Amino acid sequence: MKKILFVIGTMTNGGAERVMSVLVTWFCKQGYEVSVTTIIDNKIDYPLDNRAHYYPLRFKGRGVQRNIDRIRQLRSIMKRTQADVVVSFLSIINIATLIASMGLNKKIVLSERNDPSKEPLGRLNRLIRNLLYSFLRCDNFVFQTHDAMIYFNKSIQNRSNIIPNPLSVLPDIYEGVRRKRIVTIARLEPQKNISLLIKCFYNICCRYPDYILDIYGKGILLDELKMYTEMLGIGEKVIFHGFVKNLHEHIKDASIYVMSSNYEGISNGMLEALAMGIPVVATDCPIGGAKMYIEHGINGLLVPVGDEEKLTEALTTMIERPEYAESLGRRAINIRRDLSVENIGLMWKRVIDGGDVLQ
Known part of the structure; x- marks a missing residue:
């Protein structure tokens, strides 16, 4: 059986990290x-299967020297594990993987997990990535959406696969009474535009003061967002839970799930909410993950990116028309079969084992 080395920056909270954890187990x-290696941070929030071998890097130096040392250690791990296939997630990690694998007889599979026109940050980094993707050896690319794939040139598209995120555990479909809760799961970073959600929730509170907003996730904007809720006078109604396990149990009885991102690959939180039958409102953001799974007015609601008025209007519709909201949720659960771990695992297996490119 083939040996696989999975490469990622960290295994702390994030959608790419969760997907890698699921694939490692599968x-x-x-x-x-x-085998798994993390090349930025050795902290692990998502569990790794006990059968997997974990190779943390030893971080030395700073700046350029530290990056050179990362690549040197990664190359050493590629040799040590005798991996037949190296699978890397996220642009910056993919760049390091390509450089580290030069001259080694390894099959390389690189996966973009976000909007490639926005990530990695900085035009120079994106230029370097695009050049390396075109001219260094990479056998296959994996994208989450068609829109992400067509950002790149034809040479890359011809080696590309479109594989969505798996639902790690198919949560039970909630059939109880929904509480007056609006929930979201997101890293607290600018990309997720949680400040927009908070402002729209403030608008909702003026008419429906019984509702609360539960935010699950952590990130660099935590203190700033808390201050914003206090400034709006809704600090007691907005609860920041941080990173928690068994999220399904925490969000199952919510009235509405919201994804407010400016751009996104495919939001795992959104998919899980759909699969549980929670009514979902999402921004129709690049790179098209939301519109792949939400048909507006059929199994959820889509709103323009950054549009406070439209997002507030969509939340109001969900609150004022609970039977309509429930009907959206009931239709949304149809994604459960297509996004099962088994189905997504088989798609990845086909890529790793050398099958035809999946478009």
């Missing part, structure tokens, strides 16, 4: 010899 169950 390939271990299939009998593959699986």
